[in-house]
Every structure is written in structure tokens, then in C-alpha cells.
Amino acid sequence: EDQVTQSPEALRLQEGESSSLNCSYTVSGLRGLFWYRQDPGKGPEFLFTLYSAGEEKEKERLKATLTKKESFLHITAPKPEDSATYLCAVQEYSGYALNFGKGTSLLVTP
Amino acid sequence: EAGVTQFPSHSVIEKGQTVTLRCDPISGHDNLYWYRRVMGKEIKFLLHFVKESKQDESGMPNNRFLAERTGGTYSTLKVQPAELEDSGVYFCASSQDWYEQFFGPGTRLTVL
Numbered sequence: 212e213d214q215v216t217q218s219p220e221a222l223r224l225q226e227g228e229s230s231s232l233n234c235s236y237t238v239s240g241l242r243g244l245f246w247y248r249q250d251p252g253k254g255p256e257f258l259f260t261l262y263s264a265g266e267e268k269e270k271e272r273l274k275a276t277l278t279k280k281e282s283f284l285h286i287t288a289p290k291p292e293d294s295a296t297y298l299c300a301v302q303e304y305s306g307y308a309l310n311f312g313k314g315t316s317l318l319v320t321p
Numbered sequence: 322e323a324g325v326t327q328f329p330s331h332s333v334i335e336k337g338q339t340v341t342l343r344c345d346p347i348s349g350h351d352n353l354y355w356y357r358r359v360m361g362k363e364i365k366f367l368l369h370f371v372k373e374s375k376q377d378e379s380g381m382p383n384n385r386f387l388a389e390r391t392g393g394t395y396s397t398l399k400v401q402p403a404e405l406e407d408s409g410v411y412f413c414a415s416s417q418d419w420y421e422q423f424f425g426p427g428t429r430l431t432v433l
Contacts, residue, residue, distance in 0.1 A: 215363075242419065254325070254412055254424035255364070298364070306377050307352060307419050308366035 214238055217299050217312035224289055224319050232284040232315045234299030244282050245309060246275050247298040255298055289319045323347065325425035327413050333431045339401040342428045344413030346395070350423075352376075352416045353396050355388060358427075359409035370396060403432045 216235045247255035259268045261277035274285040296316045300309040326345045355367040366380040372393035390396040414422040
């Protein structure tokens with residue numbers, strides 16, 4: 212059973228068209244939920260860590276929120292440079308390993 | 322501050338050969354991780370070092386994979402002998418504690 216499910220798999224937006232990416236998770240004890248951005252040919256770049264339900268964090272046009280079952284990455288007025296794959300990962304109290312979802316590939320067109 | 326570095330960036334080998342991947346973590350990070358992404362799949366955890374000790378090897382696929390971290394600094398991941406299904410991108414990450422893990426650019430391994 213998948214621990215982390217991201218949707219949609221791919222998303223195409225026009226510049227300025229706000230939207231949200233979803234990350235649903237199933238873990239016995241969540242230590243943290245992580246969002247990363249990955250550009251083609253590069254490693255994942257850290258964006259946010261969320262620790263408890265109700266928490267929110269913001270960075271430029273991105274805002275991440277967390278509930279007991281899912282996290283959302285809201286993108287407000289995106290620009291073409293926001294195009295990338297966004298990865299969600301969970302970490303349980305039992306260890307340090309990150310369990311990743313398959314990611315959402317975002318394309319923002321001018 | 323230098324980030325996580327990995328070498329080589331790309332390796333092409335034939336089935337049955339041996340390949341060694343290297344990772345240099347961010348200076349001062351005791352925790353070092355190896356992950357792998359095979360085609361069409363999500364990034365999967367392989368193992369976790371704390372300094373030179375293996376803390377968690379639960380993700381290592383089989384005994385053809387050997388990871389070392391001598392002196393608690395850089396790490397190597399050796400695949401011997403390589404099989405076709407070992408092809409993918411191998412990422413290394415490091416962290417100060419359990420929180421944010423910083424990833425390297427990855428090594429793309431192609432086994433023919």
C-alpha cells in the first residue's frame with residue numbers, strides 16, 4: 212500500500228492562474244512532511260517541513276498546509292520559472308528515511 | 322557553503338561489471354542517506370549513515386549493493402555485479418539531525 216499519493220500527476224497552468232497540489236499520506240506516526248522541488252537533471256531542492264496538523268508555511272508564491280491526512284501546496288499567481296516537479300515526502304518517528312510520492316509535474320506557460 | 326556533491330554524474334556500464342558511486346555530504350552533517358529512483362517510480366530510500374555507522378539499511382535491495390562511509394565523511398555505494406534493473410538515478414542526501422535533508426544532483430547509472 213502506497214504511503215504517499217500525489218495528485219494530479221501533471222498540471223498545466225497559465226501564468227497567474229493559481230492552483231493547488233495534493234499529497235495524501237498514510238503513516239502510523241508522522242514526524243514530518245516535506246515538500247521538495249525538482250528541476251530536470253537535478254536533485255530535489257528542499258522547500259518546507261510541516262510537523263503538525265494546522266501548520267502552514269509560505270515561501271514567495273508557495274504556501275504549504277497540513278491536515279491529519281493530507282497536505283496541500285498552493286501556488287499563487289505562478290510564473291514560468293515555477294515549472295518543475297514537486298515532491299512530497301513523509302518521515303515517521305521510527306526512522307529518518309523519507310518516503311516519497313511520485314510527484315506532480317507542473318508546467319506554467321506564459 | 323558547498324552543497325552535497327556526487328561523482329560521477331553519469332555512468333554507463335555493462336551487465337556484470339562493477340560501479341562505485343561517491344557522495345560528499347555538506348560539511349558538519351553527521352547523517353548521510355542514499356536514495357534511488359528507477360524509471361517511472363518514486364524516489365526510494367536505500368540506507369542511512371550516522372557518522373561512519375549504518376543506522377538503517379532496510380532499503381538496500383540485495384547483497385550486490387555495498388555502502389561505506391569511512392571516517393564519517395564521504396560515502397561510496399558499490400554495485401557488484403551490476404544488473405539491468407539497477408539502472409536509475411542514485412541520490413545522496415545529508416542532514417544535521419532528523420530534519421531537512423539536502424540532496425545532491427544524483428548519479429545516473431545505466432546498465433546495458
